[in-house]
Amino acid sequence: MIKVINLGxxxxxxxxxxxxxxxxxxxxxxxxxVAVMGPSGSGxxxxxxxxxxxxxxxxxxxxxxxxxxxxMSDTEQAQVRNLKIGFVFQAFNLLPRMTAMRNVELPMIYxxxxxxxxxxxxxxxxxxxxxxxxxxxxxxxxxxxxxQRVSIARALVNNPAVILADEPTGNLDTRSGEEIMAIFxxxxxxxxxxxxxxxxxxxxxxxxxxxxFRDGRLVDDENxxxxxxxxxxxxxxxxxxxxxxIIESGEECx
Amino acid sequence: MNLLESVxxxxxxxxxxxxxxxxxxxxxxIGIAAVIAVVAIGQGGRAVLMSEMEKMVTNIFAIxxxxxxxxxxxxxxxxxxxxxxxxxKVPEVTHLSPVNQIMSDIRGPKDQKLAQVIGVSxxxxxxxxxxxxxxxxxxxxxxxxxxxxxxxxxxxxVQVFGRASALANKITIANTPFLVVGVVAKGExxxxxxxxxxxxxxxxxxxxxxxSQVQELEGSTSAKENVNEAMGQAVKLLERRHQTPGKxxxxxxxxxxxxxxxxxxxxxxxxxxIAGISLFVGGIGVxxxxxxxxxxxxxxxxxxxxxxxxxxxxxxxxLIESIMLCLLGGIIGMALGAGGAYxxxxxAKWPPLVSWWTALLAFAFSGAIGVIFGLLPANKAARxxxxxxxxxx
Numbered sequence: 001m002i003k004v005i006n007l008g009x010x011x012x013x014x015x016x017x018x019x020x021x022x023x024x025x026x027x028x029x030x031x032x033x034v035a036v037m038g039p040s041g042s043g044x045x046x047x048x049x050x051x052x053x054x055x056x057x058x059x060x061x062x063x064x065x066x067x068x069x070x071x072m073s074d075t076e077q078a079q080v081r082n083l084k085i086g087f088v089f090q091a092f093n094l095l096p097r098m099t100a101m102r103n104v105e106l107p108m109i110y111x112x113x114x115x116x117x118x119x120x121x122x123x124x125x126x127x128x129x130x131x132x133x134x135x136x137x138x139x140x141x142x143x144x145x146x147x148q149r150v151s152i153a154r155a156l157v158n159n160p161a162v163i164l165a166d167e168p169t170g171n172l173d174t175r176s177g178e179e180i181m182a183i184f185x186x187x188x189x190x191x192x193x194x195x196x197x198x199x200x201x202x203x204x205x206x207x208x209x210x211x212x213f214r215d216g217r218l219v220d221d222e223n224x225x226x227x228x229x230x231x232x233x234x235x236x237x238x239x240x241x242x243x244x245x246i247i248e249s250g251e252e253c254x
Numbered sequence: 255m256n257l258l259e260s261v262x263x264x265x266x267x268x269x270x271x272x273x274x275x276x277x278x279x280x281x282x283x284i285g286i287a288a289v290i291a292v293v294a295i296g297q298g299g300r301a302v303l304m305s306e307m308e309k310m311v312t313n314i315f316a317i318x319x320x321x322x323x324x325x326x327x328x329x330x331x332x333x334x335x336x337x338x339x340x341x342x343k344v345p346e347v348t349h350l351s352p353v354n355q356i357m358s359d360i361r362g363p364k365d366q367k368l369a370q371v372i373g374v375s376x377x378x379x380x381x382x383x384x385x386x387x388x389x390x391x392x393x394x395x396x397x398x399x400x401x402x403x404x405x406x407x408x409x410x411x412v413q414v415f416g417r418a419s420a421l422a423n424k425i426t427i428a429n430t431p432f433l434v435v436g437v438v439a440k441g442e443x444x445x446x447x448x449x450x451x452x453x454x455x456x457x458x459x460x461x462x463x464x465x466s467q468v469q470e471l472e473g474s475t476s477a478k479e480n481v482n483e484a485m486g487q488a489v490k491l492l493e494r495r496h497q498t499p500g501k502x503x504x505x506x507x508x509x510x511x512x513x514x515x516x517x518x519x520x521x522x523x524x525x526x527x528i529a530g531i532s533l534f535v536g537g538i539g540v541x542x543x544x545x546x547x548x549x550x551x552x553x554x555x556x557x558x559x560x561x562x563x564x565x566x567x568x569x570x571x572x573l574i575e576s577i578m579l580c581l582l583g584g585i586i587g588m589a590l591g592a593g594g595a596y597x598x599x600x601x602a603k604w605p606p607l608v609s610w611w612t613a614l615l616a617f618a619f620s621g622a623i624g625v626i627f628g629l630l631p632a633n634k635a636a637r638x639x640x641x642x643x644x645x646x647x
Contacts, residue, residue, distance in 0.1 A: 054560060054640045075564045082562020093557045093644065097270045109259050110562040154561070 001161055001193050002028040002051065007060035009046050009216075020046040021216045024060070028162075028195065033188040033227075035204035036197045038213035044197050045166065047213070051195065052085055052164050053077040065161040082110050086155025090167035092147045094139045100126065100150045101135040107158045125153035129183055145176030152183055156192075163187070165196040169203055175234070181206045182230035206230055260567075264575040267547075268582070275579060278543040281536025282583030282623065283590065286616050288529035290591025291598070293612050296522030298595070298604040303518060307511045313478040314381055315485040316353075317492065318470035320503035331501060332468035334457070336492060337375065340473070343491055346484035349377040350473035352457050356464055360453065361426045362414025369410050370452040371427055373460025374472075379405075381474040387411075388421040389436030396435075397456035404432040408440040410451035427455070430463060481506040536583070537623040544576050544631035555635050556643025569636035576628025577621055584620030588613055 009021040021043045028034055036044045049055040050062065053069060056077075062069045065084055072080065086107075087093075094103045104122040113121070126132050129149040139147050148168060155163050165184070169177030185206060188194055196207060204210045206228045212220035268275045319331050337350050354373040359366060378384075379391035392403045404425060411420040411434075420434045432455065457468075475484045485504045493499045548555070555568055563571075592608045599605065 049641055052560070054644075075566070078559065078562055078564040078567075081560060087560050089644075093553075093560070095554055095557060098266070106558070107561045109263075110558075110564075110567060112256065158562075 001030040001032070001065060002026070002195070003061075003063040004051075005061045007050065007062060008058050009043075009050060009055070010058045019216055021050070024218050026211065026218060028193065030161075030193050031188070031191050032209060033184070033194045033207040034196070035207040035210045036195060036213065037199060037201070037204050037210055039199070041215075042213040043216040044213050046216075048164055048166050048195075048197050051162075052087060053080045078110075082107060083158055084161040086158065086160040086163040088148070088151050088155050088163065088165040088168045090170040092139070092144075092151050092171070094147060094151055094154070096139050099136050099138055100131060100142065100153075103139075103150055104135075104154045104157055107154060111158055121157055122153075125157045126150070128156065128187075129153045143176070144172050145179055148172060148176070148180050149183065152180070152187075156187070162193045162195060165194065167197055167199070169198070169200070177203070178230050178234050182234060185227075185230055202228075260570050260574050261578070263571050264578050267551075267571070267575045268579060274543065275582075278540055279536075279579050279583030279586070281539040282533065282580050282620055283536075283587040285529060285533030285536040286584050286587025286620055287591035287594065288532055289526060289619075290588055290608060290612060290616055291594040292525045292529050293522060294592065294595030294608045295598055295604075296518065296525070297607040297609065298599050299602075300515065300518040300522070301607060302602075302604050303514060304511070307507075307514065310507065312507050312511070313476070313481050314472065314474045315481050315504055315506040316470060316472045317485065317489060317502055317504045320501060322503075323501050325498065325501050329465075329467045331496065331498065332471060332492070334468060336468070336495060337471065339495060340471075340488045340491055344484050344487045346475045346480045347473050347488060348476050349380045350471060350488075351375040351378040351381060352468040352470075353378070353472045354457060354460050354464070354467065354469045356460075358428045359426075360410065360414055361429075362420070363418060363423070364416035365414050367410065367413050367451060370450045371460070371464075372452055372454050373457040373464075374454055375457050378454065378472070381472055385439040387437040387439040388419065389434070391436055391438075392454070392456055397458050400458040400462055401456060402430065402432045402459060403435045403456065405436040405438060405454040406434055407438045407452050410453055411437045413451060427453075428463065478508055481508050533619070533623065537580070537627040540576060540579060540583075540623070541627035541630060544572065544579075544628060545634065548572065548631045548635040551635075552638060552643045552646040555638050556640050556646065559638070559640035560644060565636040568638075569632045572632035572635045573625065573628045576632065577624030580620045580624030580627075581617070584617050587620070588616055591616075 004024055004026040007021060007024040007026075008019070011018040011020055024047065036047060038044045046055070050057050051064075053064075053072075057070050060070070064080065067080070069077070069080060081087075094100075095106070101119075101122050104125055105118050108118045108121060123132060123135065126135050129152050131146060131149050131153065134142060134146060134150075139150070142150065163184075168184075169180055172180065181203065184194055184196065194207075196203075198204050205224055208224055208227055210222045210224060211218055212222070319327060332352065334352060337352055341347055341350050351374045356371050357368055358371045360369045360371075375397055376392060376394045384391060387408055389405075391405055392401070395401075396403050404427065406414075406420055406425075414420075414425060415423065420437055423434050424431050425434060426432065438454075461467075471488075473484075473488070475481050485506055489502045489504050492502050558568065592613075595608055599607070
C-alpha cells in the first residue's frame with residue numbers, strides 16, 4: 001500500500017539546510033495498523049506530510065497504492081489527497097461554521113460526487129462512528145471526542161487507500177482517546193490501512209506495529225505481539241461515569 | 255467541483271459573516287445606486303426639458319449685432335427697410351419683425367409700474383403665436399399710422415388695472431397716453447423662466463417716442479427644418495446691404511435646444527463619472543476585505559486543500575465569493591438607485607427613466623468589479639502552502 005525507498009527531505013531554513021528525514025525505507029501492507037513514534041523533531045510530522053502529499057520529497061521514492069507520487073503536479077497531488085488519503089488531525093480541523101454532515105461531505109464535493117449520493121455516504125460514515133444523531137450539529141455543539149469522530153467519518157468517506165492520523169488523541173481526555181482508538185481498531189479489523197503518529201507509547205501499543213524515528217531516521221521497527229484492545233479497556237477499566245469528564249478547552253477545531 | 259457547488263460554498267462564506275459582507279459591499283451598493291440614480295434623473299430631466307421645448311415655437315430665430323465683433327456699433331446696423339428686403343429675398347421667412355426694447359414707466363388706473371416697452375411690427379404676434387386673452391394684437395394700419403395703441407401682457411394688465419378690464423382703456427407710457435387694444439394670455443413656461451412685465455406697441459410709434467434705431471430682428475419660417483438656412487441667408491443679405499461683414503449674429507430656437515440638450519448630457523456624464531469613481535473605490539474596499547478574509551481563513555483554506563481542493567478550486571471559490579458579493583451590492587444598489595430616481599422624478603413630476611440598458615450595464619459592471627478586485631485575493635488564497643496554512647491558528 002505504502003512503499004517508501006531511500007526517502008529524504010531537506011528544508012532550506014534561511015542559509016542553512018536542515019535535514020528532516022534521511023534514508024527512510026518503509027513498507028506498509030494493505031490492512032496494516034502502524035504507529036509512528038519518536039520525540040519531537042524526530043521527523044515523524046515531516047513523514048506524515050510527505051505520506052499525505054502535503055509536501056514534496058527531496059530525494060528517494062514514494063509509492064502509494066501502486067502509484068509513484070513524487071514528481072506529481074499540484075493538481076495531481078490534490079487528487080491523491082482527495083481520493084487516496086483520509087486525514088485525522090490532532091487539532092480536528094473541522095470547518096467550524098458547518099454542520100457535522102456538511103463537514104463529512106466536503107471531500108466528496110471536491111471529488112465531484114452528486115449531492116444525493118454524497119448525503120447517503122455522509123450519513124453512512126457518521127453512522128459508523130456512532131454520530132448519526134448529531135449530523136446537523138456544528139463543531140461548537142459537540143465534545144472533543146465527538147468532533148474527532150466526525151473527522152474520522154470525514155477521513156473515511158471517500159474510501160481512501162490509507163488513513164493518516166496525526167496525534168488523533170493528543171487533544172482528548174483518556175476516555176475519549178480510548179474511544180477514538182476503539183474506532184480505529186474497528187476500522188482496521190474491517191480492512192482499513194491506518195498510519196498513526198503518536199508520542200504516547202500507550203496509544204502506540206494499540207497498533208500491531210510501531211516504527212521509531214530519531215533525528216530524521218527510522219531507528220526501530222517493532223511488532224506488537226498483543227495489541228491492547230480499546231473496547232475491552234473501555235468496558236473493564238473505564239466504565240462510563242468514572243471517566244474524567246470531557247475536556248472542553250478553547251482548542252481551535254477548525 | 256462544479257460551478258453550482260462553488261456558488262454554494264461561496265454563499266456559505268458570505269452568509270457566515272452577514273454584517274461584514276454587507277459592509278464590504280456597501281461601497282458597491284452606493285456606487286451603483288449613485289450611477290443608476292444620476293443617469294435616470296439626468297435622462298428624465300432631459301426628456302422633460304426637451305418636451306417643454308418642443309411645446310414652444312421652434313421655427314423662430316433672432317438676428318442681432320454681434321457684441322463680440324471688434325467693429326464700432328453705430329446704431330445703424332438695422333433699419334426698417336431691411337425687414338421688407340429680407341421678406342422679399344428670403345422666401346422661407348414667413349414673418350419678420352423689428353424688435354426694440356426699453357424700460358419705461360407705465361401708469362394705469364390702479365397702479366404704476368416699470369415695464370419693458372417692446373416695439374414690434376404686427377408680424378410679431380404671428381412669430382410668437384400669441385394667444386389673446388382680450389381684444390386683438392395691433393394691426394399693420396396701427397403701425398403705419400404711428401398710432402398710440404398698446405397690447406399688454408396679462409401680468410402687467412393685472413398690475414396696472416387690477417380687476418378692471420384693460421381693454422379699450424387708457425394707460426400712459428412715459429406720460430404719453432396709449433389705448434389698450436389687447437391683452438396677451440400668459441404663456442406656459444414650464445421651465446420656470448419668469449419674464450419682466452411687458453407691453454407691445456407699434457415699432458413706428460416706439461421710434462417716434464424713443465429713438466429711430468432698430469435693435470434686432472425676430473422672425474419665423476414655414477418649418478423648423480429651414481430655420482438655420484433662412485437665418486443664414488438673412489444675415490448674408492444684411493451684410494450686403496450694410497457692407498458690414500461679420501457684424502451680425504443669429505440664433506434659432508433649434509440651436510438653443512441643441513445647446514441645452516448638450517449641456518444636460520455633459521452634466522449627466524460628469525456626475526455619472528463621479529459616481530463611477532465611487533464605484534471604483536467600492537471595488538477597492540471589496541478587495542481589501544477579501545484580502546483580510548483570505549488571511550483570516552488561511553486555516554480553512556489549508557483544511558480544504560488537505561481534503562482534496564485543488565488550487566483552482568480555491569481560486570474559483572474566492573473569485574465567486576467576490577463576484578457574488580459585488581453582484582449582491584449591485585442588485586441592492588440598483589433597487590436603491592431606481593427607488594431614489596423614482597422618488598425624485600415623482601417630486602419633480604418627471605417621468606422616471608431607469609432604462610434597461612443602464613440596469614444591465616450596472617449589473618455587468620458590478621460583476622466585472624467582482625472579478626477584477628477578486629482576482630488578487632483569490633490568487634493569494636490559491637497559492638498558499640497547505641502545510642503552513644494548516645499550521646496557522
